[in-house]
Amino acid sequence: MPRILSGIKPTGRLHIGNYFGMMRPAIDWQNKGEALYFLADYHALTTVHDAAQLREATRRAALDFLACGLDPAKAVLFKQSDVPQVTELSWLLSVLTPMGLLERCHAYKDALAHGKAANHGLFAYPVLMAADILIYDSDIVPVGKDQKQHVEVTRDLAIKMNETFGKDLFRLPEPSILPDLATIPGLDGQKMSKSYNNTIELFLEEKALKKKIMGIITDSTPVETPKDPETSSIFGLYKLFASPDDVAKMEADFRNGGTGYGDFKKRLFAAIWDHFAPARARREEIERDPGYIDEVLRKGAARANELANVTLKRVRTAMGL
Numbered sequence: 001m002p003r004i005l006s007g008i009k010p011t012g013r014l015h016i017g018n019y020f021g022m023m024r025p026a027i028d029w030q031n032k033g034e035a036l037y038f039l040a041d042y043h044a045l046t047t048v049h050d051a052a053q054l055r056e057a058t059r060r061a062a063l064d065f066l067a068c069g070l071d072p073a074k075a076v077l078f079k080q081s082d083v084p085q086v087t088e089l090s091w092l093l094s095v096l097t098p099m100g101l102l103e104r105c106h107a108y109k110d111a112l113a114h115g116k117a118a119n120h121g122l123f124a125y126p127v128l129m130a131a132d133i134l135i136y137d138s139d140i141v142p143v144g145k146d147q148k149q150h151v152e153v154t155r156d157l158a159i160k161m162n163e164t165f166g167k168d169l170f171r172l173p174e175p176s177i178l179p180d181l182a183t184i185p186g187l188d189g190q191k192m193s194k195s196y197n198n199t200i201e202l203f204l205e206e207k208a209l210k211k212k213i214m215g216i217i218t219d220s221t222p223v224e225t226p227k228d229p230e231t232s233s234i235f236g237l238y239k240l241f242a243s244p245d246d247v248a249k250m251e252a253d254f255r256n257g258g259t260g261y262g263d264f265k266k267r268l269f270a271a272i273w274d275h276f277a278p279a280r281a282r283r284e285e286i287e288r289d290p291g292y293i294d295e296v297l298r299k300g301a302a303r304a305n306e307l308a309n310v311t312l313k314r315v316r317t318a319m320g321l
């Protein structure tokens with residue numbers, strides 16, 4: 001049975017890029033092996049420096065993930081920081097991590113390119129991520145395309161460690177990236193990302209969601225003129241939510257002309273709203289039980305600790321500690 005692992009950073013509210021790129025595939029994987037998913041609060045600390053905000057975002061991410069269908073009877077859900085052993089493994093990996101490898105990683109490079117002052121945590125981010133993956137002997141890591149490089153770094157480090165300290169020290173993980181969902185577009189058609197300010201957050205209030213969708217910027221093509229669906233972020237997003245028949249209908253309406261962008265936006269809003277109706281109901285149910293999330297995370301942490309302790313002991317011994 002494969003071991004499946006992934007994480008999500010609680011830096012703010014989760015969005016539909018997270019949902020299609022990672023959460024939904026991860027929820028599918030919970031039926032196919034032993035799945036472990038965590039809220040990467042150590043990683044979030046590279047940018048969030050407000051304790052109340054981090055706590056609230058972490059809890060909310062757990063709630064959203066459970067509402068979307070993560071089933072604690074099938075998958076383990078926990079907070080990254082409930083397994084502090086990963087920070088020790090991160091150090092043990094870092095002594096074999098070439099500086100050049102991290103200098104090539106995109107999160108750090110992007111920060112420099114945007115003139116941001118990068119902290120050491122951001123620079124070392126991929127090493128902690130490698131520790132997250134390797135400490136649970138993970139086989140499969142479901143992620144969006146932007147995390148592919150990090151899983152490759154993990155493999156490089158695992159190979160190096162195995163060459164140095166024993167060939168069976170670490171299992172080599174594989175990323176699992178669904179081709180159609182590798183990069184979910186945002187409101188402006190670029191990759192959906194908090195840093196581009198183009199996100200549609202999960203579980204927005206009806207009014208707020210409508211406002212976001214109706215505010216999508218479009219060109220000034222008149223209603224009667226045919227339009228190109230392929231370059232439209234409205235159509236790009238609609239494809240994720242609507243049935244094949246409805247997608248075909250919107251595509252035809254774009255190409256035939258006679259329909260305005262306002263109409264397309266209303267259809268997009270309705271499709272998103274309907275898609276999340278069952279998850280909204282589940283979310284309300286979970287919220288009515290105040291102890292539920294804590295209990296899920298407590299049990300998750302216990303299982304994750306068991307696994308982490310075994311790996312860490314093996315690595316410490318192999319390295320001479």
Ligand code: TYM
Binds near residue numbers: 008
């Ligand atoms: P994070 O929190 O940035 O993103 C969580 C997951 O959502 C995916 N994602 C997207 N997929 C498709 N289209 C998009 N527009 C989009 N935006 C986000 C990401 O690819 C990711 O899979 N470093 C990780 C957290 C982490 C982790 C790990 C993941 C820490 N340790 C170990 C896997 C294994 C991160 O920041 O994800």
